Amino acid sequence: MKILFASAIMVLADQISKTVIRSTMTLYESITVIPGFFHITYITNDGMAFGINFPFGIYIFSGISIIFTIMLFWYLWTIKEEGIVIRSGIGFILAGAIGNLIDRLFLGEVVDFLDFMIGDLHWYVFNLADSFVTIGMGIILYDSIVLEKKRNISVE
Secondary structure, three states: OHHHHHHHHHHHHHHHHHHHHHHHOOOOOEEEEEOOOEEEEEEEEOOOHHHOOOOOHHHHHHHHHHHHHHHHHHHHHHOOOOOHHHHHHHHHHHHHHHHHHHHHHHHOOEEEEEEEEEOOEEOOOEOHHHHHHHHHHHHHHHHHHHHHHHHHHHHO
């Protein structure tokens, strides 16, 4: 499937970017790219999204991630005859889930480095895998809200 190939390329890009960050920066080092807007800041996250932690969280979240990834593969298989948009959205989410799962399984933590801010407003530091999940969710919402409405109008 072309979607799985694209997902594999995204996972590779995510892992290469994290490897470059780990090998060229020290933990908590920050490089200004666009002053007051974008920095590359090397941090790690051994918890859930946005650094949420609880006892044994890495094990619980890794287990949930494995189950979720298997479910995404299964769902992608079941919709193989559907439109490219919904399959692309699932492919993006799958790539992001796998990218962060690799970190959790092999490093025990997720590498984050994309650091955006506007003045005093500072977003959480994230990585390419997180971006892929967000993009995938946006694509699925677009398919579910906009394209589904058009499909229903054309059926009537």
